[in-house]
Amino acid sequence: MKYDxxxxxxxxxxxxxxxxxxxxxxxxxxPKLFIxxxxxxxxxxxxxxxxxxxxxxxxxxxRYKRMKGLSVLHxxxxxxxxxxxxRYAMKTNIHPRVTTAQNIETFRRQIRMLGLSYDxxxxxxxxxxxxxxxxxxxxxxxxxxxxxxRARKARPIATLEVELAxxxxxxxxxxxxxxxxxxxxxxxxxxxxxxxxxxxxYIADVPVxxxxxxxxxxxxxxxxxxxxxxxxxxxxxxxxxxMRITAYAERLLEDAAVLDWxxxxxxxxxxxxxxxxxxxxxxxxxxxxxxxxxxxxxxDTLFGAxxxxxxxxxxxxxxMTSPEHTEQVRMYRASAAxxxxxxxxxxxxxxxxxxxxxxxxxxTGGRIPIWIxxxxxxxxxxxxxxxxxxxxxxxxxxxxxxxLPIMPVVDGGTGAPECFVxxxxxxxxxxxxxxxxxxxxxxxxxxxxRWLTDKGLGRxxxxxxxxxxxxxxxxxxxxxxxIIHLEDGTLATVPEDQLPLRLPDLAKFQPxxxxxxxLALATDWVNCVDPVTTLKGRRExxxxxxxxxxCWYYLRYIDPKNEKAFCxxxxxxxxxxxxxxxxxxxxxxxxxxxxxxxxKVLNDLGHVSTKEPFLRLRHQGIILGEDSRKMxxxxxxxxxxxxxxxxxxxxxxxxFEMFMGPLEEMKPWSTRGVEGVYRFLNRVWRLYVADDDxxxxxxxxxxxxxxxxxxxxxxxxxxxxxxxxxxxxxAIAQMMIFVNEATKLDGRPRSIMEPxxxxxxxxxxxLAEELWQRLGHAETLAYEAWxxxxxxxxxEPEAEIVLQVNGKVRSKLAVPADTGxxxxxxxxxxxxxxxxxxDGRKVVKIIVVPNKLVNIVVAG
RNA sequence: GCCGAAGUGGCGGAACUGGUAGACGCGCUGGACUCAAAAUCCAGUCUGGCUUACCCCAGGUGAGGGUUCGAGUCCCUCCUUCGGCACCA
Numbered sequence: 011m012k013y014d015x016x017x018x019x020x021x022x023x024x025x026x027x028x029x030x031x032x033x034x035x036x037x038x039x040x041p042k043l044f045i046x047x048x049x050x051x052x053x054x055x056x057x058x059x060x061x062x063x064x065x066x067x068x069x070x071x072x073r074y075k076r077m078k079g080l081s082v083l084h085x086x087x088x089x090x091x092x093x094x095x096x097r098y099a100m101k102t103n104i105h106p107r108v109t110t111a112q113n114i115e116t117f118r119r120q121i122r123m124l125g126l127s128y129d130x131x132x133x134x135x136x137x138x139x140x141x142x143x144x145x146x147x148x149x150x151x152x153x154x155x156x157x158x159x160r161a162r163k164a165r166p167i168a169t170l171e172v173e174l175a176x177x178x179x180x181x182x183x184x185x186x187x188x189x190x191x192x193x194x195x196x197x198x199x200x201x202x203x204x205x206x207x208x209x210x211x212y213i214a215d216v217p218v219x220x221x222x223x224x225x226x227x228x229x230x231x232x233x234x235x236x237x238x239x240x241x242x243x244x245x246x247x248x249x250x251x252x253m254r255i256t257a258y259a260e261r262l263l264e265d266a267a268v269l270d271w272x273x274x275x276x277x278x279x280x281x282x283x284x285x286x287x288x289x290x291x292x293x294x295x296x297x298x299x300x301x302x303x304x305x306x307x308x309x310d311t312l313f314g315a316x317x318x319x320x321x322x323x324x325x326x327x328x329x330m331t332s333p334e335h336t337e338q339v340r341m342y343r344a345s346a347a348x349x350x351x352x353x354x355x356x357x358x359x360x361x362x363x364x365x366x367x368x369x370x371x372x373x374t375g376g377r378i379p380i381w382i383x384x385x386x387x388x389x390x391x392x393x394x395x396x397x398x399x400x401x402x403x404x405x406x407x408x409x410x411x412x413x414l415p416i417m418p419v420v421d422g423g424t425g426a427p428e429c430f431v432x433x434x435x436x437x438x439x440x441x442x443x444x445x446x447x448x449x450x451x452x453x454x455x456x457x458x459x460r461w462l463t464d465k466g467l468g469r470x471x472x473x474x475x476x477x478x479x480x481x482x483x484x485x486x487x488x489x490x491x492x493i494i495h496l497e498d499g500t501l502a503t504v505p506e507d508q509l510p511l512r513l514p515d516l517a518k519f520q521p522x523x524x525x526x527x528x529l530a531l532a533t534d535w536v537n538c539v540d541p542v543t544t545l546k547g548r549r550e551x552x553x554x555x556x557x558x559x560x561c562w563y564y565l566r567y568i569d570p571k572n573e574k575a576f577c578x579x580x581x582x583x584x585x586x587x588x589x590x591x592x593x594x595x596x597x598x599x600x601x602x603x604x605x606x607x608x609x610k611v612l613n614d615l616g617h618v619s620t621k622e623p624f625l626r627l628r629h630q631g632i633i634l635g636e637d638s639r640k641m642x643x644x645x646x647x648x649x650x651x652x653x654x655x656x657x658x659x660x661x662x663x664x665x666f667e668m669f670m671g672p673l674e675e676m677k678p679w680s681t682r683g684v685e686g687v688y689r690f691l692n693r694v695w696r697l698y699v700a701d702d703d704x705x706x707x708x709x710x711x712x713x714x715x716x717x718x719x720x721x722x723x724x725x726x727x728x729x730x731x732x733x734x735x736x737x738x739x740x741a742i743a744q745m746m747i748f749v750n751e752a753t754k755l756d757g758r759p760r761s762i763m764e765p766x767x768x769x770x771x772x773x774x775x776x777l778a779e780e781l782w783q784r785l786g787h788a789e790t791l792a793y794e795a796w797x798x799x800x801x802x803x804x805x806e807p808e809a810e811i812v813l814q815v816n817g818k819v820r821s822k823l824a825v826p827a828d829t830g831x832x833x834x835x836x837x838x839x840x841x842x843x844x845x846x847x848x849d850g851r852k853v854v855k856i857i858v859v860p861n862k863l864v865n866i867v868v869a870g
Numbered sequence: 871g872c873c874g875a876a877g878u879g880g881c882g883g884a885a886c887u888g889g890u891a892g893a894c895g896c897g898c899u900g901g902a903c904u905c906a907a908a909a910u911c912c913a914g915u916c917u918g919g920c921u922u923a924c925c926c927c928a929g930g931u932g933a934g935g936g937u938u939c940g941a942g943u944c945c946c947u948c949c950u951u952c953g954g955c956a957c958c959a
Binding site: 272273274276277278280281282284286288304305306307308319354358360384385386387389390391394395396397398402403404405407473474475595598599669670671672674675676677678680682683685686687689690692693696739740742743744745746747750753810812814816817818819822854855856857859862863865866867 | 871873874875876881882883884889890893894895896897909910911938939940952953954955957958959
């Protein structure tokens with residue numbers, strides 16, 4: 011009988027579904043293991059060949075671990091809110107819910123077709139009201155929390171209210187001053203407004219990246235993606251929901267260190283957070299009360315600060331500007347405001363104007379001019395810098411263009427490069443009170459910070475590049491933000507027992523025409539009354555970004571049907587953290603950063619038990635087209651999984667994707683390669699099943715030969731070790747070696763051929779189940795014990811010893827394994843081929859590596 | 871420009887803590903089976919040389935140095951590719 015993959019695969023997919031083979035209960039025996047895939051956005055295009063790569067990897071691991079006796083949580087779901095469905099709805103007026111449901115149907119069918127062992131009882135869908143109810147609930151937890159800098163963690167906002175009533179802001183660092191007495195006298199609105207500045211979710215009037223064509227704002231992180239696609243993004247100030255992720259900068263950085271994540275991903279997260287140490291320095295301004303505070307990483311160069319620059323948006327620009335410069339400052343600010351951050355960054359040529367104001371360099375006492383320029387960004391540090399042109403490239407470029415003074419204060423010891431930005435020795439840096447001269451940069455920094463601190467002119471400081479997360483989107487197809495804007499200007503939350511706040515149905519999905527989302531057009535939905543205050547109000551019309559649903563989906567898998575909580579605490583403690591997470595490296599920053607942030611807030615508030623959600627992370631590499639270029643419709647090199655499965659079967663598809671090369675590497679598709687593994691599966695089939703039905707099974711009872719037994723034990727060892735370290739390509743190579751050996755044999759002993767099926771099962775589960783059944787087993791092999799190897803039987807009895815003379819191979823020798831050093835040396839020196847090179851020469855040294863080689867070093 | 875990862879046959883890729891470079895697969899060549907083809911099976915396949923005894927010799931893991939008895943593996947310099955960041959003071 012021939013290998014009929016189509017019939018076999020359909021049969022076992024039905025079997026697994028019918029028997030719910032891969033369902034895992036919370037009290038399942040064995041240690042828990044949580045193996046997670048990044049869930050897909052169900053696009054209209056269906057699954058592409060990149061998806062099965064990661065999914066097969068986790069599937070192999072899951073199947074293997076089940077056979078090792080672990081209880082494996084391995085779920086799948088849908089990241090189902092998103093812009094493509096909404097854009098499609100704009101064109102067709104078909105509700106995104108409808109297209110999303112269809113797309114999910116396709117994805118589910120395709121994933122099922124690959125024989126992936128998910129527990130479908132745990133499927134989640136982020137656009138399902140029963141799911142987004144809890145996304146909204148988590149939003150409210152975040153909204154109703156503040157970051158207590160003393161505890162370095164989030165606490166309920168109520169704790170802040172208690173503290174304010176008791177002691178005002180006396181004990182709160184960096185907070186506007188309010189006494190307990192004042193607080194108690196304040197109105198509801200005053201208290202509301204004051205608390206708003208502490209909440210982890212807050213509304214701010216910020217310059218956003220507005221995309222007219224999409225009718226929405228984009229997060230800074232998303233701008234590049236859309237501009238690459240040809241959309242234009244402009245800056246405009248808008249009221250937006252923000253999340254205070256910056257409060258977690260330090261913890262996101264610290265806690266990452268213990269994670270087993272790819273180095274490049276760790277690095278990207280570190281860069282994104284962008285921590286830098288330095289100092290804040292206050293500069294007095296000539297003839298004015300206000301002072302300017304700057305952040306610098308090089309306080310040691312303060313003596314070299316010859317001018318200052320403010321960001322055009324800096325609030326003190328007007329105060330610094332003298333009457334005769336007002337017009338040029340106004341014009342410069344106007345032109346800067348029109349430019350997007352991207353445009354600003356693209357222009358390398360420095361622009362700026364003088365304000366007419368002067369500050370005093372606190373170290374030299376000298377008058378230095380104050381400029382504004384858009385190379386200084388309002389969003390970083392204090393939005394103002396001290397410019398040290400001698401030791402900063404940007405300041406140097408600016409100083410040269412506008413003919414500003416340059417004062418070297420660091421000696422690099424290597425002549426006099428135009429602009430020396432590295433560390434060196436301080437020079438020209440002394441006043442009546444302090445001298446840095448002669449100090450290396452590191453010491454000069456701390457000496458300067460000490461002096462500034464003593465004089466009350468500055469302090470050491472840490473800055474982060476990380477910005478707060480722009481959370482709202484002007485879209486329909488996302489989670490409604492459960493907030494009501496009341497007529498008195500305060501915000502109310504939708505009560506928890508009224509969640510989910512459902513999306514209203516709309517007839518059309520076009521942008522509202524204003525900067526509001528299409529939800530603004532649903533007037534019945536928008537206008538409401540707050541049940542608590544009975545004030546009239548308008549619902550928030552912005553929705554959440556697509557990241558929201560994926561920030562916590564792993565938690566919902568643990569308890570997907572719970573209507574009382576987002577996840578039962580006991581179940582959470584049992585299953586968390588995720589032991590292995592696999593997904594694309596395109597999520598190295600955004601998804602993984604946002605999810606970690608939410609997780610930490612939930613952890614602080616006592617809702618989850620671990621500091622970090624994902625312990626071990628791997629990325630699957632991108633699969634290129636057969637021409638080694640990125641797959642794209644326009645190049646016509648896209649491979650459709652449906653076609654591959656139809657022609658070669660799911661097992662061949664899975665096996666090929668794993669055999670192509672290391673999981674994390676980028677690699678090209680190869681139809682020939684698929685045929686290769688397909689041939690391998692046929693060879694496996696024919697090892698067990700005769701072409702002609704009359705002969706039945708080809709396995710026989712009886713003891714295996716020693717050599718075959720050895721290959722088998724070596725195969726068990728290699729496959730086991732390779733699965734553990736996710737090196738599937740070499741595991742498959744070893745199984746091919748085994749099959750090549752088995753093919754040569756006349757009689758194939760059942761005692762070996764049977765457990766080999768189990769080794770193959772994680773990789774080619776349909777074929778393995780079929781063979782297992784034909785071998786006489788009534789049950790699925792999914793929970794059969796994983797084969798163990800015998801190290802003694804796997805060991806080679808003979809070792810081939812390489813005989814070298816001066817490092818060159820001159821002969822080889824077969825000896826019993828573990829032959830002693832003396833014996834090896836004796837055999838080597840006596841070897842005829844070796845003696846051709848050693849006779850008549852002086853032996854300097856003999857290196858013996860047991861079971862490996864003997865190297866004879868001769869003089870001359 | 872800065873940071874990170876990586877460069878191995880005609881191709882995808884193996885090679886544990888420094889110890890026979892090229893496992894396994896693809897492709898190719900030859901053979902068996904067949905009227906023939908497909909499928910399958912067997913053998914060969916880094917390059918050059920010499921013999922034609924697949925015996926031996928020389929070279930070979932992006933380039934050039936170095937450490938070592940011995941380097942794909944460790945160190946230095948450079949080149950290339952991919953990924954990320956890009957006026958972050």
